Amino acid sequence: MNQYTLLGKKPTRFGFGEALVELGEWSENVVVLGGDITGSVLTSFFKEKFPDRFFSIGIAEQNATTIAAGLALSGKIPFFSSYSAFAAFRCADQLRLSVCYNEANVKIGGGHSGITVGPDGATHQSLEELSFLRSLPNLTLLVPCDYLEAKKATIAIGKSFGPAYIRFGRSPVPMFTKEETEFEIGRANVLRKGSDVAIIACGIMVWEALQAAEELQEKHGISAMVINNHTIKPIDVKTIVDAALECKTIVTAEEHQIYGGMGSAVAEVIAKNYPVPIEFVGMKDSFGGSGEPEELMEKFGLTRREIVLSALEAVKRKKKNTHSYKNVVDVAV
């Protein structure tokens, strides 16, 4: 039985925007840089409250990221936010050198991430950035699962030292975590206990995973553990390996390409520590397109149904204990 129920819907970007205001009250060193789309990524809340600590940089993400590094090297705690499609890859070089190699205390908010951007289409649906970001030394990388966790995660990176990137989305998504739900950087949360298969998810796929676990129990008699793996880096090795030891098979689920994302990070941990079969739910090596978020999630297989099918496959592989050479793009959608 799930202890998490639907509490309504709200975009994760509100958690980010509201947290910035709280951080602004917490320390005068918190400053925010704008990249024109402040009303979208909700740095506008901070701008209204603390106009003297808000600096508009215009549509110049590389400059903003690097100016943030200069502010950080001056003892400030700068946040810069843009769409992930630009904040990550366009600024890859700046993030690598000026932010991470400098170990500058810069915080990046990657907004409008994933397929749920919806109608804007493939150009604005960043589905690849985790692969690159998690390879950057010194960077903390977070993908919160709902509005409240986005708020907690933003406050957590603001109050801890070091480069950090937080990924959040545009559209309203289920809220289910509560004030008392624990959040600690680097510690994955076991949201549901289970023994047959461990579903490790991040972002909006955590809610889908909880729903999938219900269905697996009710229709298939399969006991699924659900883990909210909100910290992609530093990854929680212990919780992941414990899940493998307990369930002996894993399904990962993320709103991101299956190549190089959270699932790949889990696979690295598992391959090294306790190899078990893994099934990957995510974008299967393709770009997105225009449509409503739900339509797109259905088309690209980012649903509880996909997680259920993958869990059944994972359990089958565990029982057979055979090798399979199936290409990942052939996973049933």
Next chain:
Amino acid sequence: MNELLKFDEKLFKNQKRKAQEFEEIAIEIRRDIIKMLFQAKSGHSGGPLGIADIFAVLFFGAYMNYKAEEPSWKERDRFILSSGHYCPVLYSALARAGFYPVEEMATLRKFGSRLQGHPGRDMGLPGIEASTGSLGQGISIAVGMAISDKYLDKNEQKVFCLTGDGELQEGSCWEAAMAASNYKLDNLCWIVDNNDCQIDGRVQDVMNIYPLDEKFKSFGFNVIVCDGHNFEDIISAFEQFSNNSKKKIGKPCVIIAETKMGRAVSFMEDKHQWHGNPPNEEQALIALKELK
């Protein structure tokens, strides 16, 4: 090793000087560059030799406020080397100012050295304010620092930054220029080493960036063009910046320094082939003979 290739112990104070006094310092810096690069067996000779006169005045003419014995002194002015490959000239200036032991210059580019091939803040060499080397980024870091000084800490401190001329082909330099002007950063002094050389040849042949003065003027800068090998001219440029900064003219400053790559070493001067090469022992000894 030949005695001539060792580093002597000379240190220089950061004080008001007459133009001719900088000659000795610039020669010492150029000698350091030759010795460092010879020992490293790799690295960039041309740019650092060409900008040595500017460094002599900036670091030892009391235009930049710093305390070598207290590198993180809160009231210091800061220098950012956006063209990170110029680091031998910065390493020499820092050593000659007393930031770190002179003999450590012999470790340039060696395993475990604080004198990395491009400045690495992680190695903790005193005086290195930022890791730089991917061109076009240091100037944006400097803009961030100048914003912090002017608007958040509201102090009178200054930020100096060197970029190359070829570096200005990086588009983000002009994003930085826009922001510097937009935020009226009169505490920012951007030095452009206009030696008209880059790895592939003359700047206008690789990708024309000229006319530079007009470009910067149209971006809202106070533009100062100076002969980068004439100390009177260099002094006057930094004086102008200091005065304008004090007067808070509301405009960032760019000093376009007309220089020759490889300056003062006959076989290197104005030769782009010396952008990224070190001298061998024979060449180093000839160069040192010329640098007296």
